[in-house]
Amino acid sequence: MTQQTAAAVVEMTGISVEFPPVKALDGVDFRLRPGEIHALMGENGAGKSTLIKALTGIHSPTAGTIVVDGVERRFTGPADARAHGVSTVYQEVNLCENLTVAENIMLGAEPRLLGGLHWSAMRRQAASHLERMGLNIDPASSLGSHSLAVQQLVAICRATVGDCKVLILDEPTSSLDTDEVAHLFTVMRTLRDEGVAILFVSHFLDQIYEVSDRMTVLRNGGLVGEYVTADLPAAELVQHMIGRSMEVLEAAEEVLEHTERPADATPLLQVVGLGRKGSVQPFDLELYEGEVVGLAGLLGSGRTELARLLTGADRADVGETRVAGAPARLRTPRAAMSHGIAYTSEDRKGEGVVDGLTVRENIVLALQARRGWIRPLPRKQVDDLVASYIKQLGIRPANPEALLRNLSGGNQQKVLLARWLATAPQLLVLDEPTRGIDVGAKAEIQKLVADLAAEGMSVVFISAELEEVLRISHRIAVMRDRRKVAEIDGGGATMDQVVDLIAGGGAK
Amino acid sequence: MATSAPVRASRSLKIPTRLDRRYLPVVGTFVVLALMLIVGGTRYENFLTPAVVSNLFINNAHLIVLAVGMTFVILTGGIDLSVGSVLALSTVVTAALLQAGLPPAVVIPLAVGAGTVIGLAHGVMVHYFQVQPFVATLAGMFFARGLCFLIAPESIAINNASFGELASWVQIFGGWRMSSGVLIALVVVGLGFLVLHFTRFGRTVYAIGGGEQSALLMGLPVARTKVLAYVVSGTCAGLGGLLFAMYSRSGYSLTGVAMELDAIAAVVIGGTLLTGGTGFVLGSVLGVLVLGLIQTIITFEGTLSSWWTKIVIGVLLLIFVALQRILTLRRT
Amino acid sequence: SDAGGEPAGGGETTGGGADDGVITLGFSQVGAESGWRAANTKSIQDTLTEENGFELKFSDAQQKQENQIQAIRSYITQGVDVIAFSPVVETGWDPVLQEAKAAGIPVILTDRAVDSSDETLYESFIGSDFVKEGEMAGEWVAEQYDGEGYKAVELQGTTGAAPAIDRKEGFESAIEGTDVEIIDSQTGNFTRAEGKTVMEGFLNKHDDIDLVFAHNDDMGLGAIEAIEAAGMVPGEDIKIVTIDAVKDGMQALADGKINYIVECNPLLGPDLADIAKKVIAGEEVEKRIVVQDEAFDQAAAKEALPTREY
Amino acid sequence: MTNILRHYLFWPVAALVALLVANTIARPSFLAISIRDGHLFGAPIDILRTTAPLLLVALGMTLVIATRGIDLSVGAVVAVSGAVALSHIASSPNPESPVTVLTAIGLALALCLVLGVWNGFLVSVLGIQPIIATLILMTAGRGVAMLITGGMITTINSAPFKVLGSGFWLGLPVAAIIAFGVFAVVAFVVRRTALGMLLEATGINPAASRLSGVRSKTLTWTVYTASGLFAGLAGLLISADTMAADANNAGVFIELDAILAVVIGGTALSGGKFNLSGTLVGALVIATLERTVTVLGISPLVTPLFMALVVIAVTLLQSPRMRERLTAATRRPVATTPPEPQPAARPDSTEVKA
């Protein structure tokens, strides 16, 4: 089914990688040609990241050969791979927050002056790389001061510096909004036309179809096949990926259930004039039982910061908060939790996972913290709880004692979701909960959210994927420039309407 | 799908009008140091004189060098507990070899090189065997001290004429004095600064402290850099030993007991985070001066019993750290 | 932190003279590592008082040579009349003593000597002779137990410290030629706790220890604890000889748990005051003043105990 | 086989066994235990007793390290504890009375608790880096202890107090019974409640723990307080051992020994997962090592070298790299991760954004 167009720049044959007892990859073949964008597809834990890491020398395969540019190689690590023209953006943002943006982009290929770093040239060059990505930030600012999405873009900038023959992007778009994605694709296409071979991982099928030329599908560490994108209908692709038919996806289509809210209902959470200097302008918001409120906005528009103020993760300077009609002070996440408010951070690595603990411990962490240390949850109850979430969310490997750090990105995300669901909150604030989650699981999660709302839970849903927000929300609050600019009914809203609001009232 | 750039125009980061947050701790230390000097000046006669300030540097030249090396290691997120012992080893080697009649031109590289070798061993243990830095360098600390005893259980005086000349070289400007030790220390500080800020090695040191995993995935030479950081620290300890030998004109195996704590304290007071990734050599120099100033104040006070000396050192340390903390907090 | 608070008045700021009759003396102590040292400090502080015509500037070097050098430098800049100190180490004092000499400030050493080729750098050295102390202990042992094939263990002071080196040397030279044999020697760092642990180890290791020579009383007292715990009688089953004669040691000696103590007199204050006055007055002083050290056996201890000052 | 080799306790236990074997070769009756004066006697019993204070200090240190901290002040707290207790007994008219002794113990422990609270305050409330926060007390604490004893070594005679150091109960040293007892209780509490997990979460990712509602500050504060208290108890055992309070030398370098014990026991200084049983073995290794130096008759001049070599050997053998090699040698090759990515023991984003 594959046609031989050009000699492959990367040719991996029979690759196996083991993390006893898990067999993460089992005899996988993979071929990447110059001048193509090649999508690597598969469910969470299918082995995509592992394949990439096997290529760049982070994991050494137990079997198989890797040929790069006609020479058989085993890279000793990313530095080595980079030196041979293979640049990679790994799944989690792997940059140094304490360094400046310019350093993060240029280190390793830095301009020199008299043997030392040439700072001003470095900033200049960094700025031009940023510009190409459509990013307008100060190269001298420290990376940590930027949101995750910006960091992700910076990571991509870094990968495109220097002469790379192969560019690997492991879920680069999971935290980007449409705008940024469009930019990224422009850059990718330019590079492709220059002859660079691009490996691209994403769980967004529309993106795959938009940008890729060819795809390889993995399932459970095994190779399913290599296809030309144009020849493979989405339904079939999904079937290849999950080994089942498309029905799961369709189930999610009609999740939204509109129940009329009584006019005199007390909001579960009501905030008036809540704001914080330098973060979000004062805003009002009411959240009712059984309702999903979506937050829409561009990257950096302040959705995350709004969510953090709602849930005590950041302390508000001004404004009032009422929980079920009674004034409440949510100064810490713990205080919010005691009012039944839960928050999942978008920053999975920094503020979510406790990667040295097991899946079980991560799932019960919040619940246990709320009970206090003195009263441990009975072991039986813990095991049941954990087992049920592993099943419900399809966490893999289904081993409660696995260390979280050994789970694939998407599975870590599911564990975090389980942590908060386990506390049975009244209000659940989900910041990018579907980031990096595969199509099947994403549908499951959307369905879950809808079900929870139907059972009376109030949910705030933030996602970079506007479509998802539209589909799932009863009401949508639109953010722009750290300000809440509009609130619209989710049922009637159309994509264009929201995009207009986001972009500033139809600027174009 | 493809809406484009203009909407993003408003999102460019605002130009920082205030001081970069990263410099706050250093500035904090500087302010507190200045305050302390002023308070001391009004409290004690002859305190705020060029002689006292010069002595502050002369007495602490070796510690400055140690702190510079320690800064490298701490910036990578590690720690080097061996510097006190390595300093002693270097002084003992210097004294013993000079006594044996070798010329300084041979002795000096050997003494400094002893530190380099131990630093290399630390780096290899820490990086390639993944021994925790604390333990690897603790073992190094015992090891170097043990070598000291083997080489010379008793203290050895240095009578070598040319070494003495080198050691006693002093430049005087008005009331200010600058010894050869201070000059070397300042050169080391300058080099440390240049290396950290103007070489890839230096920036990689910061990158490793910011996240070793990330630095690695960024394709930076983590292994080499980490090992080199310990080599720098070991070399600085060796050089510090040489300075101490010049300062005390002798080699003694019990020199520098617990001096590693002084070096670490200086680095941390100077605003470097022990978790790595943030800090400056110049901050560490200020940290050393703070510790030196505490000693000076104690001597000027002149009435403190042994125990009050300890308590006052603790209290002054607390005041420094707390003030620095407050200065830093209020700005953020 | 009160007395030094007021700006120092009058003539004390210029070096050399003591026109107002008050001698400003800067004293740099090693540290406060032992009871002996505390007694030494107390003696100095109690003697160099205002009534006796002194203004004492005291600093504690916390066992660090660099602190001591900086203290001496500081005394020079402060312009004291006399500098006295107990050096942490023997070597390495020439430069700073030269500075003192250049500033015209006389220096007196107490307790420990300095190793310097230039004797003019200091006026006088007051203190015990550590080698002599070791010899006295050894001589007594030789006298009492020679011919009985005694097996001795030694509890050394801090490795590398002058008293430890000298006392060991003195003891060894004194028992040379006798049949007293040192079968084991280990450092107890001059502390009671380590003295006890090391002695326990010796008792685990050897069945036939007859005598303990400890470089100070504290380690000897620790050894007593270990011996008692092993079900033996200190002073009888195992003989104990120590150096220092601090109060606890003397008490143990009087109680029969120690057999012999060589004194190392910490009361250097009066001698120091005396020498300082002479030096200021321009009188000739002796370069080496050896403090009178006594030695006590059990009977002598019972007698001396009631009147001991420390 | 492989599983045993991989176990975190394997190398520390192997080190302990090796030391015991070395001692037994040097002194065949080393392990012999006899009965003297109605209690057990012999080198192993001595080792148990000398381990006691170190074990207590290392216990507190383990908890502190789990939260990514360190407590350098334990040695000073040991000194303060002894100084307070013995000064009280020495100044009381009736040093032999159990009431006096109990009051002295109570006073000492109360003060040490306060010192622990102080450390906890500096670290968790003021946010001062642990190493510096505790360095303050490390310096000043000894001064306080000397202030209490007036710089002299305070010696007492008090039979009830002496029991703490040299007494025996059921043939075993009281000191060991106390330390091992406290250890067992704490280990039980930590592992049977959720405390252990919450401490680990705090140590691994403070930011995530805060968002999960873990009271990280309170926990941090608690472990420093506990560390102070245990160090105080250790101080009582140490001073009762020689019946003397030596403000200057009691507990000197015990912080290093304790940290070493923790590390030998397989707990990473970068915080997170901790092994109390490892700490126990680590403390025994160190106490045995000290005894070994005497039994093997190693000259004081080479003692530090000997210690260095043992520490290097143990830590190298149990380093992740070495373990990997050994397991790789005993089974067919598997995917190995190069040394770098592993330090995930140190999560990359470390700062709590307050």
Ligand SMILES: Nc1ncnc2c1ncn2[C@@H]1O[C@H](COP(=O)(O)OP(=O)(O)OP(=O)(O)O)[C@@H](O)[C@H]1O
């Ligand atoms: N270091 C490791 N140790 C143990 N198991 C691992 C390790 N890394 C990955 N795995 C396992 O290997 C399998 C493949 O993981 P991988 O990260 O490649 O998945 P992925 O396809 O990238 O998934 P996602 O879409 O969620 O990112 C998973 O089952 C994971 O648990």
Ligand SMILES: Nc1ncnc2c1ncn2[C@@H]1O[C@H](COP(=O)(O)OP(=O)(O)OP(=O)(O)O)[C@@H](O)[C@H]1O
């Ligand atoms: N393009 C940008 N330029 C400069 N700063 C940015 C940009 N995007 C985000 N930021 C910074 O990052 C922070 C992002 O805010 P926040 O995370 O609340 O936005 P968001 O709407 O949740 O965006 P995201 O899609 O990244 O989650 C802001 O404080 C802002 O300073």
Ligand SMILES: [Mg+2]
């Ligand atoms: Mg992945």
Ligand SMILES: [Mg+2]
């Ligand atoms: Mg966001």
